[in-house]
Amino acid sequence: AQTVTQSQPEMSVQEAETVTLSCTYDTSESDYYLFWYKQPPSRQMILVIRQEAYKQQNATENRFSVNFQKAAKSFSLKISDSQLGDAAMYFCAYRSPYNNNDMRFGAGTRLTVKP
Amino acid sequence: GAVVSQHPSRVICKSGTSVKIECRSLDFQATTMFWYRQFPKKSLMLMATSNEGSKATYEQGVEKDKFLINHASLTLSTLTVTSAHPEDSSFYICSAKSGRGQYNEQFFGPGTRLTVL
Numbered sequence: 001a002q003t004v005t006q007s008q009p010e011m012s013v014q015e016a017e018t019v020t021l022s023c024t025y026d027t028s029e030s031d032y033y034l035f036w037y038k039q040p041p042s043r044q045m046i047l048v049i050r051q052e053a054y055k056q057q058n059a060t061e062n063r064f065s066v067n068f069q070k071a072a073k074s075f076s077l078k079i080s081d082s083q084l085g086d087a088a089m090y091f092c093a094y095r096s097p098y099n100n101n102d103m104r105f106g107a108g109t110r111l112t113v114k115p
Numbered sequence: 116g117a118v119v120s121q122h123p124s125r126v127i128c129k130s131g132t133s134v135k136i137e138c139r140s141l142d143f144q145a146t147t148m149f150w151y152r153q154f155p156k157k158s159l160m161l162m163a164t165s166n167e168g169s170k171a172t173y174e175q176g177v178e179k180d181k182f183l184i185n186h187a188s189l190t191l192s193t194l195t196v197t198s199a200h201p202e203d204s205s206f207y208i209c210s211a212k213s214g215r216g217q218y219n220e221q222f223f224g225p226g227t228r229l230t231v232l
Contacts, residue, residue, distance in 0.1 A: 044225045103221060
């Protein structure tokens with residue numbers, strides 16, 4: 001079974017600065033999807049960014065970008081120009097194209113943004 | 116993006132009673148729905164996957180007789196916690212995926228907080 005590891009339980013960043021959240025995963029599949037989700041205090045899961053494994057180009061969404069290293073099975077999230085609203089739990093997730101496409105989550109990283 | 120709702124958002128019940136949680140896809144047809152459980156300050160753990168019109172597939176360690184899942188229509192799935200006990204207290208999140216293609220995005224509901232006294 002696939003596993004997702006987030007080694008940073010907590011991270012903090014100064015407002016307007018840049019922060020990188022780490023994620024590694026273990027899989028024997030060659031085709032899959034990776035996601036970063038944000039869970040604010042409301043507990044609503046919000047998709048931040050997604051990456052298809054077959055794409056070599058790193059995904060970007062405004063201030064959010066990823067560093068996808070397929071060989072190393074690494075998928076880190078970079079948040080640029082951090083804002084107070086970025087404070088939340090961030091979950092890295094893996095989705096297999098098989099087995100009903102279910103999604104597996106890492107343990108999460110709690111991001112604090114300091115004003 | 117598409118909207119997934121859950122009802123109720125919070126429920127408190129006595130030990131031994133059953134509680135039903137509804138998950139609805141409001142503006143799309145969800146062929147597959149997922150139910151997750153999240154303990155405080157923990158990650159989401161997949162409980163079961165249900166496809167419309169068929170029986171749910173439960174993850175290892177999840178009691179199917181305790182957590183009854185019904186996906187009777189393309190817009191509604193229900194999770195019934197039967198004979199609830201305090202250890203069942205948790206945050207339950209549903210997620211819905213449209214279509215059967217592997218590229219379709221998964222949308223999450225806002226969650227239901229269950230407290231069993």
